[in-house]
Structure formats: structure tokens, C-alpha cells
Amino acid sequence: MHLRLLKLHPNAIIPKYQHEGDSGVDLHAIEPVAIAPHKTALIKTGLAAEIPIGTELQIRPRSGLALKQSVTVLNSPGTIDANYRGEIGVILINHSDTVFEVKAGMRIAQMVMVPVMHLDITVVDKVSDTSRGTGGFGSTGT
Template sequence: MKIKIIKLTESAQVPRYSHADDAGLDLFAIEAQKILPGASALIPTGIAIELPQGTEAQVRPRSGLALKHSITVLNSPGTIDAGYRGEIGVILINHGQETFQVVEGMKIAQMVIAPIMRAEIEEVTELSATQRGEGGFGSTGYA
């Protein structure tokens, strides 16, 4: 599968896999920003993409940023639809207690390309019975 990418600025980096078996392509910041504790920020990547029909790009957090700095993608996973042609931005949130400094060229998130399924919606008056029923939010226990 091919993904078409346009660099919108000179400093933009083309997303790339760090290792042969990686699921996600690294996304890079094109400018420095400070994210205060408890705050979020839209970090530009300086790229736009063209996805094949029937696919989406999911923007996901980087585990190292989450573990070491409590930085994650706020709307995780962020969805980029195949029809979107604008700049990819990553909404980062700082769950930590210290200001986090994003620097130009930093790996800020990963982008996973995935197939999508379109559903046909049918409105009904009742749903079929299951063993679980309406149990949710911890209804199966904690152990």
C-alpha cells in the first residue's frame, strides 16, 4: 500500500518506521512548544497525506513519552479519514507535574494505517438477548 505525503514546510519530516516490524510510523513536531502540567497543545507536523479509500490513519501515543513524561495523545486514537487533505496535527496532553518541552524534530506520536468497515445502520425496537446483557463498567469483576 502506498501513502502519498506532501511536506508543507522545509522542516517537516516524512513519517517513517523506526524498525522493520513496527506497526506505527513516527510523526515529528515542526516547532517547539511548551505544554504546562494539565494543559494540552496542538502540535503541527508540517505534512498532509492521501490515504487509499477504505483506510484510515490512527494517531496514537508513544509509549516512551507516556511512561517517562506523562505525555499522551488527548483524543487517542485520533482518526485521519481518507478524504482529509489538511495538515496533520497531534493534540498532546501533559498529565505530568512538570512543564514538557516539545522540540522541533521530536517524535511526538505514531501513525498506524488501518482498514475500515462501513456499517449499515438498522433502527429496531429491541436487541437480541446475550449472556452479558446490559452489564458494563466493571460488571465482569476486577480479577
């Protein structure tokens, strides 16, 4: 699938796959940002995209950043709709007790293109019964 990217900032780094078979490409920060403990920050990538209709871009955490630094994407996965043309930003949260320093050029998240199915919504008076019924959070045990 083809993705058209626009560099909005001279420090923007075009994402690429790190290894053959990777699902996502890495997004990079364009400027340094200090994220205080237990706080969030919007990290700029300096990129805008022309996303094909019928797809979305998902912004996902980098596992190493989450494991080693306790920093992750807050709204994971973040959705970038096909009709959005603004700068791609990444909302990071620092779950640690120390300041996390984002450096310019640092890989901060992964971006994956996925197909989107549009809903045909029908309002009904009742939904069908299942063996699970209305059992929700924790209803199947621990």
C-alpha cells in the same frame, strides 16, 4: 499500502519505520511548543496525506514519551479520515506537574494505517439477548 504525503513546511520530516516489523511510523513536531502541566497543545507536523479510501490513519501515543514524561495523545487513537487533506496535527496532553518542552524534530506520536469497515445501519425495536445483557462498566468484576 501506499500513502502519498505532502510537505507543507520545510521543517516537516517524512515519517519512517524505526525497526523492521514496527506497526507505526513516527510523527515529528515542526516547531517548539511548551505544554504546561495538565494542559493540552496541538502539535503541527507540517504534513498532509492522501489517504486511500477504505483506510484511516490512526495517531497513537509513543510509549516511551508516556512512560518517561507522562505525555500522551489525548484522543487516542486520533482518527484521520481518508477524505481529509489538511495538516496532520497531534493533540498532546501533559499529565505531569512540570512543563513539557516539545522540540522541533521531536518524535511525538505514531501513525498507523488501518482498514475501515463502513456500517449498514438498521433501526430495530429490540436487540437480541445475551448472557451479559446490559451489564456494562465493571459488571464482570475487578
